[in-house]
Amino acid sequence: MFYPTLKSAVKVGVAPLTKVTLLLPRSELNDCLRSLFEFEWFHPEQPESSTADPFLSDLNGRAFKLFATLDELVKKLGIPLEPNVLEVIGKGYRVEQDVKSAKDWADLIQRLEAEAAPIIDTLISLLEDTTQLRKKISDYAALKAALYTIQQFSIDLDAFSRFKRFYIVFAVAAIKDVAEIRRSLPEVFIIECSLTKNESALLVVGTRSDADKIDKVLRSFEVKPFMIPQDLPQNPAAAYDAVVKRLEGAEKLLADCEARLEEMKVKSSTKLLSLREAAHVAYTTISRLRKAGDLRRFAVIEGYIPQEKVEEFKQKYSSYLIFFEESKHSNQPTLMVNKRPIKPFENITLTQGAPRSGEIDPTPLIAFVFPIFYGIMFGDFGQGLVLFIFGLILRLRGNPSLKHWGEIIMAAGASATVVGALVGECFGLELGSLPAIGDFFKRFQLLHLVEHGGFNI
Incomplete structure (x- = not known):
């Protein structure tokens, strides 16, 4: 979709486009791409080619x-x-x-x-x-x-591996499993020391022939031997101090x-x-x-430009071979042309998708109907005024996108303010009952005019 604003003979709606095809030497392709980017109005389209430059x-x-x-x-x-x-x-x-x-x-x-x-x-x-x-x-x-939990034990875990006839394991197990571990290993010497409410430290001592049985029993209770990394002291107390540092x-x-x-x-x-x-x-x-075509020495570039830019395009790229075709493709891009008071409402149109070529652009109708219907549905003098001020802040201080939404909010707020004054409502209160300004607004209240058959001046 095109983004620049087109000063066209088409005041509102979808601008007519022309498909253009450029044929140029591949040696000039890089310069041409730079020029097309500066032109702004060229919308590129990939040609039907499987070969990429x-x-x-x-x-x-x-x-x-x-x-x-x-x-x-x-x-x-x-x-x-x-x-x-x-x-x-x-x-x-x-x-x-x-x-x-x-x-x-x-x-x-x-x-x-x-x-x-x-x-x-x-x-x-x-x-x-x-x-x-x-x-x-x-x-x-x-x-x-x-x-x-085990820093109170001043033992060298690395020394356990140096015993030739004994297999010693130091581990932490759940207290509820200790008794069952003892029954499963009756011939093994087990020393238990409580660490917390739920865990105990176990020192399991057996012969080398019992090593496989000890490992299997401990694994069945999901108990793993406690290992201190080799780059730390193998004494739990000294290892704890080193880890803290x-x-x-x-x-x-x-x-x-x-x-x-x-x-x-x-x-x-x-x-x-x-x-x-x-x-x-x-x-x-x-x-x-x-993808610039399948020709070896020539590049093919296809795209779309607004119809009113055709002559300018011809003059700018007269050194290349140019083909123009009236654009009637269903998948062609859309260039929406709307003047300033209507243009912000394109944001609402685009929420439902951009109109295709040949379709009617509903933006002018939305710009007229949307504020009126908003005012009728949410007519309140005070809330409309707040909404108008909020939209004005966005209009003055926001980025380009927020500026457009600010203008939409201003239109909706102004409509709600007018309708609120006509029905006599301000922040849910009766406008005519407000001190100092109530008598003034009573003259314009719609319900008041209906009751009295005209302006009561």
């Missing part, structure tokens, strides 16, 4: 890779693409524009990659460090909780890393959004034009 395919892949990387970083950092409505109302809509200049699409993508590379590398490094530190902290916290150190490193990440986010958020948008424009534009 290698040069454009490479540019398309690079642009998509850059966009995907930047988009992922923006999401991970939680950078909003647009300020929310409350921020717009409070601070206004301020967007710092970053102008990008390049000779052609290849030069633009190369410049974007060069500008984005240091930012991407720094942010990815910080995000990876943050992820690794959080995993370490999670592992240390789980190990600390496990060691906390490591946990504190990791938390300090994480706090420092998150602070640097937040600083980088504040510093680079505008640049990130600018680069992301430029990469997205490059990707979406090139992806529409990368």
Whole structure:
């Protein structure tokens, strides 16, 4: 769908389009794409071709890779693409524009990659460090909780593996299972020490020939031998102290890393959004034009332009072979042409889909009927006035999309205000009963006029 506003002889409705086909040398394809993008009114269409231009395919892949990387970083950092409505109302809509200049699409993508590379590398490094530190902290916290229950035991777990004739296992089991474990291993020596209300520490001592039986019985009760990582002291008390120190150190490193990440986010958020948008424009534009026909030395570009732009298009691209065709295709794009008072109501039309070529654009009818029906259904002088003021704020302070919705809300609020005055209602109260202004509004109340047969002046 076209987005620019067309100053056409067609005042309202769907503008007629012309299908255009350009035939040009492939050596001039890159320059032509740049020129078509500057023309604005050209809506590209993929020709019926299975062959993609290698040069454009490479540019398309690079642009998509850059966009995907930047988009992922923006999401991970939680950078909003647009300020929310409350921020717009409070601070206004301020967007710092970053102008990008390049000779052609290849030069633009190369410049974007060069500008984005240091930012991407720094942010990815910080995000990876943050992820690794959080995993370490999670592992240390789980190990600390496990060691906390057995830190009172001053034993060397590593020494158990050095016994040749005995098989010794240190484990933590549920108290309710200890008696059953004893009955299952009558010939094995078991020492129990209560840790909490529900858990006990077990020291199981048997001969080497009993090793398989001991392991099977413990596994049947979902009891695993307690193991301390080899990079920690094998004494539970010493291991607990070491884990606490490591946990504190990791938390300090994480706090420092998150602070640097937040600083980088504040510093680079505008640049990130600018680069992301430029990469997205490059990707979406090139992806529409990368299939340039099956001819080896010539490229074929197809698309649509407004009928009134045909002569301008002919003059601008007279060096190429041009074919024009009156557009009557069912899948052609739509160019809606409506002037300022009606144009905002295109948002309501588009909620049900854009009208196709040859169909009637209902926007002018919606612009007339919608405010009237809203006022009839929700007629209230006070609420309508509040709604009108809210729409005015959006109109003055919002982004381009919110400005249009602000105008719609203003029209609905104005209609509700007028109808509210006619029926004499203000925030659910009778308008004529309000002090100071009640007598004035009574003169215009619709029900009052009906009762008295005309204006009571």
